Amino acid sequence: MSNQEIAESAGQRSGGCCAPISVSALDEAQAAEGAAVFKALSDPIRLRLMSIIASAGGEICVCDFTGQFDVSGPTISHHLRVLRQAGLVDCERRGTWVYYWPKPERMQWVSALLAVPEAAALAR
Amino acid sequence: MSNQEIAESAGQRSGGCCAPISVSALDEAQAAEGAAVFKALSDPIRLRLMSIIASAGGEICVCDFTGQFDVSGPTISHHLRVLRQAGLVDCERRGTWVYYWPKPERMQWVSALLAVPEAAALAR
DNA sequence: CCACTATGTTGAAGTTCATCTAATCAGCGA
Protein backbone atom coordinates (compact mmCIF):
# COMPACT_ATOMS: atom_id res chain seq x y z
CA MET A 1 0.00 0.00 0.00
CA SER A 2 1.48 3.32 -1.00
CA ASN A 3 1.66 6.28 1.28
CA GLN A 4 -0.89 8.01 -0.85
CA GLU A 5 -3.31 5.15 -0.45
CA ILE A 6 -2.77 5.20 3.29
CA ALA A 7 -3.46 8.91 3.39
CA GLU A 8 -6.62 8.45 1.37
CA SER A 9 -7.95 5.58 3.38
CA ALA A 10 -7.40 7.54 6.56
CA GLY A 11 -8.77 10.71 5.09
CA GLN A 12 -12.45 10.25 4.46
CA ARG A 13 -13.61 13.76 5.00
CA SER A 14 -14.37 13.81 8.66
CA GLY A 15 -11.25 13.98 10.73
CA GLY A 16 -9.19 11.60 8.76
CA CYS A 17 -6.64 14.01 7.56
CA CYS A 18 -3.32 14.25 8.98
CA ALA A 19 0.11 12.88 9.42
CA PRO A 20 1.12 11.73 12.89
CA ILE A 21 1.84 14.67 15.17
CA SER A 22 5.43 13.48 15.43
CA VAL A 23 5.72 14.33 11.76
CA SER A 24 3.78 17.55 11.38
CA ALA A 25 1.83 19.83 13.70
CA LEU A 26 -1.95 20.08 13.57
CA ASP A 27 -3.84 23.16 12.49
CA GLU A 28 -6.71 24.48 14.57
CA ALA A 29 -9.43 22.49 12.84
CA GLN A 30 -7.52 19.23 13.02
CA ALA A 31 -6.73 19.83 16.68
CA ALA A 32 -10.39 20.53 17.43
CA GLU A 33 -11.50 17.30 15.82
CA GLY A 34 -8.79 15.25 17.48
CA ALA A 35 -9.42 16.82 20.86
CA ALA A 36 -13.11 15.94 20.60
CA VAL A 37 -12.29 12.27 20.14
CA PHE A 38 -9.76 12.30 22.96
CA LYS A 39 -12.33 13.97 25.19
CA ALA A 40 -14.69 11.08 24.53
CA LEU A 41 -11.99 8.71 25.75
CA SER A 42 -10.95 10.86 28.70
CA ASP A 43 -13.35 9.35 31.20
CA PRO A 44 -12.41 6.04 32.88
CA ILE A 45 -15.92 4.64 32.50
CA ARG A 46 -16.11 5.60 28.85
CA LEU A 47 -12.67 4.19 28.15
CA ARG A 48 -13.66 0.91 29.77
CA LEU A 49 -16.92 0.86 27.85
CA MET A 50 -14.97 1.49 24.67
CA SER A 51 -12.53 -1.29 25.46
CA ILE A 52 -15.32 -3.74 26.20
CA ILE A 53 -17.07 -2.88 22.95
CA ALA A 54 -13.85 -2.98 20.95
CA SER A 55 -12.72 -6.29 22.34
CA ALA A 56 -16.10 -7.97 22.04
CA GLY A 57 -15.23 -9.22 18.58
CA GLY A 58 -18.47 -8.01 17.06
CA GLU A 59 -21.57 -6.59 18.67
CA ILE A 60 -22.39 -6.41 22.33
CA CYS A 61 -25.66 -5.78 24.13
CA VAL A 62 -26.08 -2.84 26.50
CA CYS A 63 -27.50 -5.31 28.99
CA ASP A 64 -24.00 -6.78 29.27
CA PHE A 65 -22.70 -3.49 30.69
CA THR A 66 -25.13 -2.81 33.48
CA GLY A 67 -23.80 -4.54 36.55
CA GLN A 68 -20.16 -4.19 35.52
CA PHE A 69 -20.15 -0.55 36.58
CA ASP A 70 -20.87 1.31 39.78
CA VAL A 71 -23.03 3.89 38.09
CA SER A 72 -26.69 3.99 37.23
CA GLY A 73 -28.22 2.97 33.90
CA PRO A 74 -28.83 6.50 32.66
CA THR A 75 -25.20 7.33 33.30
CA ILE A 76 -24.06 4.40 31.16
CA SER A 77 -26.47 5.54 28.51
CA HIS A 78 -25.03 9.02 28.62
CA HIS A 79 -21.48 7.76 28.22
CA LEU A 80 -22.46 5.55 25.32
CA ARG A 81 -23.96 8.56 23.60
CA VAL A 82 -20.73 10.49 24.00
CA LEU A 83 -18.80 7.63 22.37
CA ARG A 84 -21.38 7.53 19.58
CA GLN A 85 -21.14 11.26 18.95
CA ALA A 86 -17.36 10.95 18.76
CA GLY A 87 -17.79 8.42 15.98
CA LEU A 88 -16.07 5.69 17.95
CA VAL A 89 -19.01 3.30 18.16
CA ASP A 90 -22.38 2.80 16.56
CA CYS A 91 -25.53 1.04 17.68
CA GLU A 92 -28.80 -0.45 16.58
CA ARG A 93 -31.94 -1.52 18.39
CA ARG A 94 -33.11 -5.05 17.68
CA GLY A 95 -36.19 -5.98 19.59
CA THR A 96 -35.89 -5.23 23.25
CA TRP A 97 -32.16 -4.82 23.26
CA VAL A 98 -29.69 -2.34 21.82
CA TYR A 99 -26.41 -3.56 20.37
CA TYR A 100 -23.18 -1.59 20.06
CA TRP A 101 -20.13 -2.16 17.93
CA PRO A 102 -16.82 -0.31 17.43
CA LYS A 103 -15.82 1.71 14.37
CA PRO A 104 -12.25 0.57 13.69
CA GLU A 105 -11.49 3.28 11.10
CA ARG A 106 -12.04 5.94 13.70
CA MET A 107 -9.95 4.15 16.31
CA GLN A 108 -7.22 3.61 13.78
CA TRP A 109 -7.22 7.24 12.81
CA VAL A 110 -6.72 8.39 16.39
CA SER A 111 -4.07 5.76 16.96
CA ALA A 112 -2.20 6.86 13.85
CA LEU A 113 -2.29 10.46 15.04
CA LEU A 114 -0.14 9.55 18.03
CA ALA A 115 2.03 6.95 16.36
CA VAL A 116 5.73 7.62 16.51
CA PRO A 117 7.45 6.80 13.22
CA GLU A 118 10.76 5.07 13.79
CA ALA A 119 12.68 7.96 12.34
CA ALA A 120 11.14 10.36 14.84
CA ALA A 121 11.76 7.98 17.70
CA LEU A 122 15.39 7.50 16.76
CA ALA A 123 15.97 11.22 16.42
CA ARG A 124 16.05 11.49 20.21
CA MET B 1 7.21 -14.00 22.54
CA SER B 2 4.91 -15.14 25.31
CA ASN B 3 2.04 -13.09 26.57
CA GLN B 4 3.90 -12.60 29.76
CA GLU B 5 6.89 -11.17 27.95
CA ILE B 6 4.66 -8.84 26.00
CA ALA B 7 3.07 -7.64 29.20
CA GLU B 8 6.45 -7.05 30.73
CA SER B 9 8.00 -5.24 27.82
CA ALA B 10 5.01 -2.92 27.64
CA GLY B 11 4.66 -2.61 31.36
CA GLN B 12 7.40 -0.49 32.78
CA ARG B 13 5.55 0.34 35.97
CA SER B 14 3.65 3.44 35.06
CA GLY B 15 0.90 2.89 32.59
CA GLY B 16 2.60 0.71 30.13
CA CYS B 17 0.51 -2.35 30.58
CA CYS B 18 -1.95 -3.58 28.20
CA ALA B 19 -2.89 -5.07 24.92
CA PRO B 20 -4.81 -2.89 22.43
CA ILE B 21 -8.42 -2.47 23.50
CA SER B 22 -9.47 -4.22 20.32
CA VAL B 23 -7.85 -7.31 21.76
CA SER B 24 -8.74 -7.24 25.43
CA ALA B 25 -10.75 -4.94 27.68
CA LEU B 26 -9.12 -2.74 30.30
CA ASP B 27 -9.55 -3.17 34.01
CA GLU B 28 -10.36 -0.20 36.22
CA ALA B 29 -6.77 0.77 36.96
CA GLN B 30 -5.70 0.59 33.34
CA ALA B 31 -8.73 2.60 32.28
CA ALA B 32 -7.97 5.25 34.87
CA GLU B 33 -4.41 5.64 33.66
CA GLY B 34 -5.39 5.69 30.01
CA ALA B 35 -8.20 8.14 30.61
CA ALA B 36 -5.80 10.51 32.37
CA VAL B 37 -3.57 10.65 29.30
CA PHE B 38 -6.53 11.11 26.96
CA LYS B 39 -7.79 13.91 29.16
CA ALA B 40 -4.49 15.68 28.73
CA LEU B 41 -4.99 15.51 24.96
CA SER B 42 -8.66 16.43 25.07
CA ASP B 43 -8.21 20.16 24.79
CA PRO B 44 -7.61 21.70 21.33
CA ILE B 45 -4.90 24.00 22.61
CA ARG B 46 -3.10 21.20 24.44
CA LEU B 47 -3.34 18.91 21.43
CA ARG B 48 -1.85 21.61 19.22
CA LEU B 49 0.89 22.27 21.76
CA MET B 50 1.61 18.56 21.86
CA SER B 51 1.74 18.35 18.08
CA ILE B 52 4.08 21.32 17.85
CA ILE B 53 6.40 19.83 20.46
CA ALA B 54 6.25 16.37 18.92
CA SER B 55 6.93 17.58 15.40
CA ALA B 56 9.72 19.95 16.39
CA GLY B 57 12.27 17.22 15.87
CA GLY B 58 13.94 17.82 19.20
CA GLU B 59 13.44 20.56 21.75
CA ILE B 60 11.42 23.69 21.42
CA CYS B 61 11.40 26.88 23.43
CA VAL B 62 8.25 28.07 25.21
CA CYS B 63 8.85 31.44 23.64
CA ASP B 64 7.99 29.87 20.28
CA PHE B 65 4.44 29.19 21.48
CA THR B 66 3.36 32.56 22.75
CA GLY B 67 1.90 34.42 19.83
CA GLN B 68 0.70 31.29 18.08
CA PHE B 69 -2.28 31.05 20.43
CA ASP B 70 -5.13 33.34 21.38
CA VAL B 71 -4.68 32.77 25.09
CA SER B 72 -2.52 34.41 27.71
CA GLY B 73 0.91 33.23 28.75
CA PRO B 74 -0.20 31.72 32.06
CA THR B 75 -2.81 29.68 30.23
CA ILE B 76 -0.18 28.22 27.93
CA SER B 77 1.91 27.47 30.97
CA HIS B 78 -1.04 25.72 32.61
CA HIS B 79 -1.61 23.53 29.55
CA LEU B 80 2.05 22.63 29.36
CA ARG B 81 1.94 21.51 32.95
CA VAL B 82 -1.01 19.22 32.23
CA LEU B 83 0.94 17.63 29.38
CA ARG B 84 3.93 17.24 31.68
CA GLN B 85 1.88 15.61 34.42
CA ALA B 86 0.46 13.19 31.88
CA GLY B 87 4.00 12.13 31.05
CA LEU B 88 3.71 13.24 27.45
CA VAL B 89 6.41 15.89 27.51
CA ASP B 90 9.25 16.99 29.70
CA CYS B 91 11.09 20.26 30.10
CA GLU B 92 14.22 21.95 31.35
CA ARG B 93 15.17 25.51 32.04
CA ARG B 94 18.38 26.70 30.40
CA GLY B 95 19.20 30.28 31.19
CA THR B 96 16.31 32.57 30.49
CA TRP B 97 14.34 30.08 28.45
CA VAL B 98 12.53 26.83 29.10
CA TYR B 99 12.70 24.04 26.55
CA TYR B 100 10.17 21.25 26.02
CA TRP B 101 10.49 17.90 24.30
CA PRO B 102 8.13 14.96 23.70
CA LYS B 103 8.33 11.56 25.38
CA PRO B 104 7.85 9.13 22.49
CA GLU B 105 7.43 6.02 24.69
CA ARG B 106 4.35 7.53 26.26
CA MET B 107 2.90 8.61 22.92
CA GLN B 108 3.59 5.19 21.49
CA TRP B 109 1.90 3.51 24.42
CA VAL B 110 -1.31 5.50 23.96
CA SER B 111 -1.22 4.94 20.23
CA ALA B 112 -0.83 1.21 20.71
CA LEU B 113 -3.79 1.17 23.06
CA LEU B 114 -6.08 2.25 20.23
CA ALA B 115 -4.39 0.37 17.44
CA VAL B 116 -6.60 -2.05 15.56
CA PRO B 117 -4.81 -5.29 14.75
CA GLU B 118 -5.61 -6.49 11.25
CA ALA B 119 -7.41 -9.53 12.55
CA ALA B 120 -9.74 -7.41 14.61
CA ALA B 121 -10.35 -5.05 11.73
CA LEU B 122 -11.14 -7.87 9.32
CA ALA B 123 -13.54 -9.50 11.76
CA ARG B 124 -16.12 -6.84 10.91
C1' DC C 1 -54.91 -2.89 25.74
C1' DC C 2 -52.16 -3.16 29.86
C1' DA C 3 -48.37 -4.38 32.59
C1' DC C 4 -43.45 -5.17 32.41
C1' DT C 5 -38.59 -4.82 30.93
C1' DA C 6 -34.79 -2.46 28.60
C1' DT C 7 -32.83 2.02 27.14
C1' DG C 8 -32.78 6.71 26.42
C1' DT C 9 -33.89 11.71 27.70
C1' DT C 10 -34.46 15.72 30.85
C1' DG C 11 -33.43 18.74 34.54
C1' DA C 12 -30.91 19.74 38.61
C1' DA C 13 -26.87 19.46 41.95
C1' DG C 14 -22.19 19.18 42.82
C1' DT C 15 -17.65 19.09 40.90
C1' DT C 16 -13.97 19.91 37.72
C1' DC C 17 -11.84 22.78 34.14
C1' DA C 18 -10.16 26.74 31.24
C1' DT C 19 -9.07 31.22 31.53
C1' DC C 20 -7.85 35.67 33.24
C1' DT C 21 -5.34 39.13 36.34
C1' DA C 22 -1.99 39.86 39.79
C1' DA C 23 1.84 38.33 42.03
C1' DT C 24 6.17 35.50 42.22
C1' DC C 25 10.39 33.17 40.69
C1' DA C 26 14.72 32.65 37.74
C1' DG C 27 18.32 34.42 35.05
C1' DC C 28 20.79 38.32 32.77
C1' DG C 29 23.07 42.67 32.20
C1' DA C 30 24.07 47.46 33.80
Add this chain to the structure above:
DNA sequence: TCGCTGATTAGATGAACTTCAACATAGTGG
Protein backbone atom coordinates in the same frame (compact mmCIF):
# COMPACT_ATOMS: atom_id res chain seq x y z
C1' DT D 1 22.19 45.30 43.80
C1' DC D 2 18.49 46.94 40.72
C1' DG D 3 15.71 46.65 37.03
C1' DC D 4 14.22 43.89 32.83
C1' DT D 5 12.48 39.86 30.41
C1' DG D 6 10.67 35.13 30.26
C1' DA D 7 7.96 31.79 32.57
C1' DT D 8 5.31 29.78 36.32
C1' DT D 9 2.12 29.98 40.40
C1' DA D 10 -2.11 31.63 43.01
C1' DG D 11 -6.69 32.99 43.37
C1' DA D 12 -11.14 33.96 41.31
C1' DT D 13 -14.89 33.28 38.03
C1' DG D 14 -17.87 31.42 34.58
C1' DA D 15 -18.56 27.35 31.62
C1' DA D 16 -18.65 22.46 30.99
C1' DC D 17 -18.98 17.78 32.80
C1' DT D 18 -20.61 13.78 35.64
C1' DT D 19 -24.14 11.87 37.97
C1' DC D 20 -28.66 10.75 39.64
C1' DA D 21 -33.77 10.73 40.09
C1' DA D 22 -37.79 11.12 37.49
C1' DC D 23 -39.96 10.63 33.34
C1' DA D 24 -40.46 9.04 28.43
C1' DT D 25 -40.10 5.68 24.70
C1' DA D 26 -39.74 1.04 22.34
C1' DG D 27 -40.80 -3.57 22.30
C1' DT D 28 -42.81 -8.10 24.39
C1' DG D 29 -46.20 -10.95 26.16
C1' DG D 30 -50.44 -11.91 28.70
